Amino acid sequence: MDPKHIRNFSIIAHIDHGKSTLADRMLEITGTIEKRKMQEQVLDSMELERERGITIKMQPVRMKWKSSAGSELVDSADPAPSTARQVPSFGSALSSKDLANDSELRQSRHLSLPATVAADGQQEYILNLIDTPGHIDFSYEVSRSLRAVEGSILLVDATQGVQAQTLTTLNMAKEAGLTIIPVVSKIDSPLARTEDVVAEMCQLLKCSKEDVLKVSGKTGEGVALLLDEVIRRVPPPFGSSSAATVAGSDKWRLSRSAAERNEGTCRAEEGAGFANTAMNEYGSDRFRSLVFDFQYSNHTGVIVYIRVMNGTAHRHDKLVFKIADKVFEAIEVGIFKPDNTPVESLSAGEIGYIVTGIKEPGIASVGDTVASVKDSLSPLDGYQSPRPVVWASIYPESQDHLPVLRQALGRLRLSDSSFTYEEEASGTLGKGYRCGFLGMLHLEIVTERLRREFNLELVVTMPTITYTVTNKNGKTSVIYSPSLFPDDHDIVDVSEPVVTMKIITPPEYIGSLMTSVYEHEGLVTSTDNFGDNRTMLTVNMPLRELMRNFFDEVKSLSSGYASISYDITDNQHADVVRMDVLVADEPVPAFARVVSRRRVPEEAETTVEKLYKILPRELFTFKVQAQALGRILSSRSISGKKKDAAATLSGGDITRKMKLREKQKEGRKRLKEHGSVNIPQDVFVKMMRNG
Numbered sequence: 001m002d003p004k005h006i007r008n009f010s011i012i013a014h015i016d017h018g019k020s021t022l023a024d025r026m027l028e029i030t031g032t033i034e035k036r037k038m039q040e041q042v043l044d045s046m047e048l049e050r051e052r053g054i055t056i057k058m059q060p061v062r063m064k065w066k067s068s069a070g071s072e073l074v075d076s077a078d079p080a081p082s083t084a085r086q087v088p089s090f091g092s093a094l095s096s097k098d099l100a101n102d103s104e105l106r107q108s109r110h111l112s113l114p115a116t117v118a119a120d121g122q123q124e125y126i127l128n129l130i131d132t133p134g135h136i137d138f139s140y141e142v143s144r145s146l147r148a149v150e151g152s153i154l155l156v157d158a159t160q161g162v163q164a165q166t167l168t169t170l171n172m173a174k175e176a177g178l179t180i181i182p183v184v185s186k187i188d189s190p191l192a193r194t195e196d197v198v199a200e201m202c203q204l205l206k207c208s209k210e211d212v213l214k215v216s217g218k219t220g221e222g223v224a225l226l227l228d229e230v231i232r233r234v235p236p237p238f239g240s241s242s243a244a245t246v247a248g249s250d251k252w253r254l255s256r257s258a259a260e261r262n263e264g265t266c267r268a269e270e271g272a273g274f275a276n277t278a279m280n281e282y283g284s285d286r287f288r289s290l291v292f293d294f295q296y297s298n299h300t301g302v303i304v305y306i307r308v309m310n311g312t313a314h315r316h317d318k319l320v321f322k323i324a325d326k327v328f329e330a331i332e333v334g335i336f337k338p339d340n341t342p343v344e345s346l347s348a349g350e351i352g353y354i355v356t357g358i359k360e361p362g363i364a365s366v367g368d369t370v371a372s373v374k375d376s377l378s379p380l381d382g383y384q385s386p387r388p389v390v391w392a393s394i395y396p397e398s399q400d401h402l403p404v405l406r407q408a409l410g411r412l413r414l415s416d417s418s419f420t421y422e423e424e425a426s427g428t429l430g431k432g433y434r435c436g437f438l439g440m441l442h443l444e445i446v447t448e449r450l451r452r453e454f455n456l457e458l459v460v461t462m463p464t465i466t467y468t469v470t471n472k473n474g475k476t477s478v479i480y481s482p483s484l485f486p487d488d489h490d491i492v493d494v495s496e497p498v499v500t501m502k503i504i505t506p507p508e509y510i511g512s513l514m515t516s517v518y519e520h521e522g523l524v525t526s527t528d529n530f531g532d533n534r535t536m537l538t539v540n541m542p543l544r545e546l547m548r549n550f551f552d553e554v555k556s557l558s559s560g561y562a563s564i565s566y567d568i569t570d571n572q573h574a575d576v577v578r579m580d581v582l583v584a585d586e587p588v589p590a591f592a593r594v595v596s597r598r599r600v601p602e603e604a605e606t607t608v609e610k611l612y613k614i615l616p617r618e619l620f621t622f623k624v625q626a627q628a629l630g631r632i633l634s635s636r637s638i639s640g641k642k643k644d645a646a647a648t649l650s651g652g653d654i655t656r657k658m659k660l661r662e663k664q665k666e667g668r669k670r671l672k673e674h675g676s677v678n679i680p681q682d683v684f685v686k687m688m689r690n691g
């Protein structure tokens with residue numbers, strides 16, 4: 001397919017704004033999925049996604065769509081209206097030089113639209129859509145998808161309006177220099193405030209009302225028009241094996257790379273190198289592609305999801321992972337329909353997959369470049385590694401299963417590149433892995449997947465953030481496990497990460513939200529009016545406090561109307577101490593946690609109460625205690641199960657009964673002395689959950 005007739009775009013939005021449902025309707029009207037096979041949010045194919053009704057992993061899919069949208073630009077008697085219809089193209093990070101070239105760039109985009117169309121005026125286009133998750137914990141998925149496409153549909157729910165995560169995803173798309181199509185969703189809903197939300201989007205994007213499209217993923221209204229607009233507004237891919245398109249689109253890539261260089265991030269540094277070498281190679285016909293995701297199959301090994309930047313790859317081609325420096329043969333190349341479907345070849349501008357046959361972990365990584373071995377081009381600029389937000393240690397319930405856990409983590413990382421793991425050992429729990437996650441939901445999903453997909457029984461420690469601790473001996477170390485947090489009297493200083501957070505809320509909830517912010521050691525740094533009678537609070541808060549159920553608190557205080565997004569921005573001094581939890585006089589490292597000094601008594605009380613309620617009883621009585629600063633702060637006894645050994649003896653000699661009871665008493669005493677309490681797995685899971 002000529003790249004002129006390809007459009008690559010993603011759908012981005014706040015959680016639950018209807019991305020996957022809109023994708024359903026697109027798949028339906030393009031005939032990609034037969035109606036009888038259709039189910040709600042069909043792209044959410046993971047068991048956990050379906051169960052929870054949320055998207056966890058990005059999902060690419062290829063559709064075909066006949067449209068005359070592209071031809072209007074070429075054939076129109078007055079080309080001005082459509083080209084000058086100010087297609088919103090937000091490349092905010094463009095340099096001034098690039099901005100000067102903006103109109104020229106737009107021209108070049110439109111010039112590369114189809115010059116010839118079929119007799120019926122309909123040209124067939126390939127549309128590669130990537131559905132993305134909306135939850136903040138999975139925003140690494142969104143950011144990776146943005147590098148594989150030229151445009152994004154920014155979806156805003158007509159019943160909710162612009163939310164905090166709308167702003168975050170919009171900024172990500174702007175930074176990637178993408179064309180953005182503003183769309184209001186759920187216009188069928190009786191609660192829809194469509195026109196107000198259109199106005200809100202116009203204000204946000206500085207665009208006109210006509211630029212904002214309106215759709216319903218439920219009824220399909222406006223979806224065909226939206227696909228036409230995708231063709232009209234999103235530029236075709238820049239790379240091409242045909243020299244004519246390269247000339248025009250190379251410039252566009254140039255501006256995009258400049259945008260990245262302006263970010264001042266690690267990508268920018270790589271981008272600079274990219275500009276020198278990789279840019280010169282853009283017109284090349286030699287195959288080169290960006291790995292934006294992957295999958296693992298026991299049968300065929302790693303399957304990389306790629307966006308082809310140059311040339312063509314065929315089955316059996318000899319290819320190389322440029323960063324990992326690993327040569328392999330393409331066992332299969334294919335496209336997503338949405339199931340993996342083999343094709344003969346994949347060419348510049350296309351999105352698809354390559355089956356690599358590689359089974360060892362640690363070779364494939366997102367952001368690597370897959371290129372032809374012969375006369376190989378230089379690697380493309382990769383992705384910034386995500387920064388883990390919370391940490392937890394994962395141990396197999398039985399040490400015999402450690403190798404299975406190791407293998408499971410390796411495999412899981414091949415379908416989720418955003419968590420990290422490293423082996424560690426704990427006295428009582430044996431060997432396990434310290435894992436980093438992008439948030440509490442991410443942690444919950446990963447541990448749940450380990451249990452379900454690999455049948456593992458696990459002990460997961462209380463999640464924690466990292467603390468930088470300076471000891472009295474002058475040594476500074478980063479602490480990832482609460483049980484390893486030093487005793488208070490050994491510490492000189494502790495610092496912890498701080499987040500800058502945006503909370504968008506209707507004004508009536510501000511009072512209670514402010515109180516909650518204060519209780520979580522937060523500081524409101526600004527209060528701004530936001531769109532349609534709402535307010536945006538900017539708050540600085542220790543990450544530790546954000547993780548202490550703040551999200552749920554905000555949701556319930558605002559009856560679900562307030563939304564949050566955040567970034568880790570700083571490190572600051574923290575007044576925290578380690579709290580140990582003892583069960584039958586034994587500290588349980590998995591329950592240890594680091595808490596604010598002023599909240600220790602309260603935390604001790606609630607933790608002991610919670611454990612008291614969920615720990616099963618034993619044959620003997622034992623204590624559950626919380627200890628900090630060398631003192632027991634809270635304690636409860638869980639009494640032993642009452643079982644009268646003499647109960648079955650009917651009648652007879654009373655001394656025989658007494659003898660038996662005496663013996664039982666002794667047995668219990670021995671059990672108490674030597675017996676350890678068996679803590680079932682679901683107790684660890686329940687303790688890990690907040691609330």
Ligand SMILES: Nc1nc2c(ncn2[C@@H]2O[C@H](COP(=O)(O)OP(=O)(O)OP(=O)(O)O)[C@@H](O)[C@H]2O)c(=O)[nH]1
Nearest residue numbers: 015016017018019020021054055134186216217218
């Ligand atoms: N009335 C109405 N409800 C919709 C529409 N689109 C989606 N919904 C409902 O909104 C909820 C969320 O829809 P999803 O499509 O899963 O939203 P999403 O944006 O993909 O969610 P995440 O991927 O988890 O961020 C579901 O209950 C849908 O049935 C629509 O056009 N109209």
Ligand SMILES: [Mg+2]
Nearest residue numbers: 019020054055
């Ligand atoms: Mg979804």
